[in-house]
Amino acid sequence: MHDVMEGYYENVIDSVGDGVIVLDNSGAVTFVNPAAEEICGVSRRQAKGKRFSSIFSGSDLLLEMVEKTMATGMSVSDHENVVMRRGGRVVPVSASTSPLQMSDGERGGTIVVLRDLTKVRELEAAVRHADRLSSLGTLAAGLAHEIKNPLGGIKGAAQLLEMELPESHEMREYTRVVLKEVQRVNSIVEQLLALASPGKLKLDKVNLHQVLGDIILLQKHDTDCRGITVHQFFDPSIPPIVADESLITQLFLNLIRNAIEAIGEGGTLKVTSRIVYDYSMSQRGEGRARLLAVDVADNGPGIAEENLEQLFMPFFTTKPTGTGLGLAICQKIVSEHRGMINVDSHAGRGTVFTVSLPLLQ
Ligand SMILES: Nc1ncnc2c1ncn2[C@@H]1O[C@H](COP(=O)(O)OP(=O)(O)OP(=O)(O)O)[C@@H](O)[C@H]1O
Numbered sequence: 001m002h003d004v005m006e007g008y009y010e011n012v013i014d015s016v017g018d019g020v021i022v023l024d025n026s027g028a029v030t031f032v033n034p035a036a037e038e039i040c041g042v043s044r045r046q047a048k049g050k051r052f053s054s055i056f057s058g059s060d061l062l063l064e065m066v067e068k069t070m071a072t073g074m075s076v077s078d079h080e081n082v083v084m085r086r087g088g089r090v091v092p093v094s095a096s097t098s099p100l101q102m103s104d105g106e107r108g109g110t111i112v113v114l115r116d117l118t119k120v121r122e123l124e125a126a127v128r129h130a131d132r133l134s135s136l137g138t139l140a141a142g143l144a145h146e147i148k149n150p151l152g153g154i155k156g157a158a159q160l161l162e163m164e165l166p167e168s169h170e171m172r173e174y175t176r177v178v179l180k181e182v183q184r185v186n187s188i189v190e191q192l193l194a195l196a197s198p199g200k201l202k203l204d205k206v207n208l209h210q211v212l213g214d215i216i217l218l219q220k221h222d223t224d225c226r227g228i229t230v231h232q233f234f235d236p237s238i239p240p241i242v243a244d245e246s247l248i249t250q251l252f253l254n255l256i257r258n259a260i261e262a263i264g265e266g267g268t269l270k271v272t273s274r275i276v277y278d279y280s281m282s283q284r285g286e287g288r289a290r291l292l293a294v295d296v297a298d299n300g301p302g303i304a305e306e307n308l309e310q311l312f313m314p315f316f317t318t319k320p321t322g323t324g325l326g327l328a329i330c331q332k333i334v335s336e337h338r339g340m341i342n343v344d345s346h347a348g349r350g351t352v353f354t355v356s357l358p359l360l361q
């Protein structure tokens with residue numbers, strides 16, 4: 001009976017979504033559940049019997065918490081500023097440490113409970129961004145409507161003027177410039193309106209690889225002219241997705257255009273599709289959610305650290321003739337599809353934009 005119950009409790013702890021690590025009184029690891037393996041990037045086998053302080057030598061705060069609990073027998077709860085380094089990535093973690101009380105009243109060691117805060121932090125950032133965008137959006141929509149009417153007047157007058165001028169008249173050059181610039185302002189206003197209005201998705205089955213292939217083909221003239229090598233790595237097992245094809249096209253076109261504009265002569269553009277599994281987005285009853293991820297990677301100059309924050313803000317641009325609406329529109333399209341867009345970039349080393357979308361099957 002005792003053994004059966006032991007197995008039972010082990011199953012319970014293994015199934016908990018939070019990471020659980022147990023140490024004995026000497027500070028050696030005696031137990032690691034699968035969620036803790038996932039969060040810390042260490043396997044149960046590697047960790048068992050090793051000193052906790054040698055495995056987590058990079059996490060000073062966590063070591064301090066464990067030391068405090070070991071020394072005083074007191075719990076330290078929900079410290080949100082713990083970070084784990086996992087494969088070169090920094091993972092925000094919330095940690096609690098508590099003493100392991102044995103039935104005889106003695107202390108049997110220390111329990112460390114860890115919770116991955118990556119998704120929470122990302123959601124917080126998305127909410128902050130949405131807040132900023134919605135007040136900006138209301139302003140922009142009002143402004144766009146105000147601009148469209150006078151713009152129509154200017155366009156009409158310029159067209160009339162053009163008709164009055166003889167074919168070879170030198171003033172025709174001026175009317176041509178006016179009409180071209182009116183067209184430019186008009187397209188900015190249209191984009192702004194698209195950004196500010198709540199979108200209605202025209203959902204259909206979309207063959208993502210076809211969309212990506214078409215975009216790459218469409219850009220072939222530009223990439224050939226600049227001597228850019230284009231690689232595409234598509235996972236053939238990815239099924240059609242349910243999405244708005246014209247928006248998805250716009251999304252990846254914007255990202256691929258940005259990459260091409262960033263790459264100098266002779267650089268490389270890499271477009272990859274893959275399936276990823278996400279434990280933290282899992283639904284009740286299934287272990288993990290299946291997501292589709294597309295990476296658009298370039299080896300251009302990268303993005304300066306101080307610009308990363310503003311990248312998705314409307315009108316943020318570093319290009320002389322850029323509008324700065326491309327990425328804001330991308331963000332909107334992705335969130336309307338209940339996905340995420342992330343950027344990984346280092347000045348001098350290139351940029352990877354990753355779009356992840358839910359795979360409904
Ligand atoms: N792949 C990339 N490499 C380097 N910088 C990039 C990359 N993608 C975007 N950026 C930076 O982000 C800024 C904003 O991009 P965004 O697409 O929103 O606007 P834009 O390209 O400047 O103008 P447009 O409205 O014409 O797209 C760019 O000006 C550039 O500084």
Ligand SMILES: [Mg+2]
Binds near residue numbers: 254
């Ligand atoms: Mg752009």
